[in-house]
Amino acid sequence: MGAIKASCPGSCGELFQCVVDGEEFLMSYGIEKKSQVVIGPQTGVMEEGLRPKMLQVINELTDQIDFDYTFQTDISVGKGYSSSTADMLSILGAYSAYKYGTVSVPLLTSLCSKIEPSDSVGFSDWTVMNPLNGEIQWQTRWKPKLYVYILEPDQMVDTTSFIRMMESPLYPAEQSKTLLTDFKIACDKQNVELLGAVATRSALLNNKRLPKPYLNDIIDLVNNLGLLGVNIAHSGSIVGILLTEEQLMHMTELEERLSHHPLASYYSLRNLSKIIYDGLQVKNVEEILE
Template structure:
């Protein structure tokens, strides 16, 4: 082949992949029915992200659960080595019930598989994540009902009415593994959970945000007998006259979400949240969020900042 040919002059293209997975504001519903435990996801526009590149080496920002996800994924794929650099970053605080570990695990597993030329299904991720800890299916498309202990997908709701959430923290942290391993676990009243699920499914069929929020509120109040959150009932009484549709909680975490209509004016929301903070100084506002579809965002052609939302 002559010198200076096109093949010789081609640059070797570098490999870079960014994987983003949303976190959550707790769950819309969680409890136990005769056929087993379940939760309904509440994904929000707040993310964990993994960047994989051949421009650097080593593992960065990887906690023990993300490292477990990486090792398990390599075993699942029959691979022994991962030759590229991997960096995990997250907007999600740990121990609050915002699915930080589930998002880390999913982003890591999908990133490792993508870099090696494999595709993981939602069922693959659910199974591997549940083997590490009780998991939240925020990496599944839409909103899902699932068994967090086994990773079994029970139902999928592709479209849900849009709502806003003001995410408040009651303080402290909850260790997911320790919470689910407590020696004498108690559960919310199954009749109340069945009621919440029925209202939720009516809301899905009617695309009615008020019914979705009503279902979440029923579940949140029922969970007070399991993991009590100070001020929850007073907060609900305070915010509903101000236009809130209801509340939801992290059933094994510390956050409370105040649910608002999607079209609430920004200026009114800001003013109202200030009132809430003044009335309940023990609650810390973590962020404003939107309920979104869950799923995994994979980018390899253009590489924006890890947490660009456009």
């Protein structure tokens, strides 16, 4: 059998995250940063090691690494980019296609959730799921053309170390339950303004549990420029400013205002990404890439 390449995008946190009837739900969107794994027949030459969680999750499918692989990623770790989920889905997708000729994103996502709370980046449709078990709650085929300006601090965090929403006395779980309903309404109406409002409200509710430096200043700036909204990594450190394609004309002014604000030294890494709908992609390749 020839080599198989699998890739999975990271995300800029979650568009929203909430608690409904004692269950956590979230929805992550893809960005232009990816993890990629290529699996092929053994040649005895392997270049890059897999990350620990990739090895953990592949053990859910096999206890024998009888293949060669390469691993590449441009997703930062410890920030809230869904790097672990993207890594794990890439190795699982490549192995599943290589060994069995088939790939089930729901199944592979549930395997990731056994290792740690996971995100819905493997789905090409926007998918609301329980991060603790990977169960799908709701999906939409709406794919709005959006962008995110990512604000990233230098600081790394252990994104699995924070107390869960359901267990945090600081998190307003009862208020958060309407986020899911409002997200569904926004998608059904294909209304990006409602979508931005859901993201911003989710960020503010989560700020009671895990405060983000300068979040209110960022939201004020976004509102002043008439941009779509703000979303966050609910258990990470990055913040996303959501924009429509038409709002990209404000990017110069947005960056100018950010750069002259004290927050610029904290969120020192800033970059624009298109929001993508690739999900986990698996392809046959002629040979393992170097």
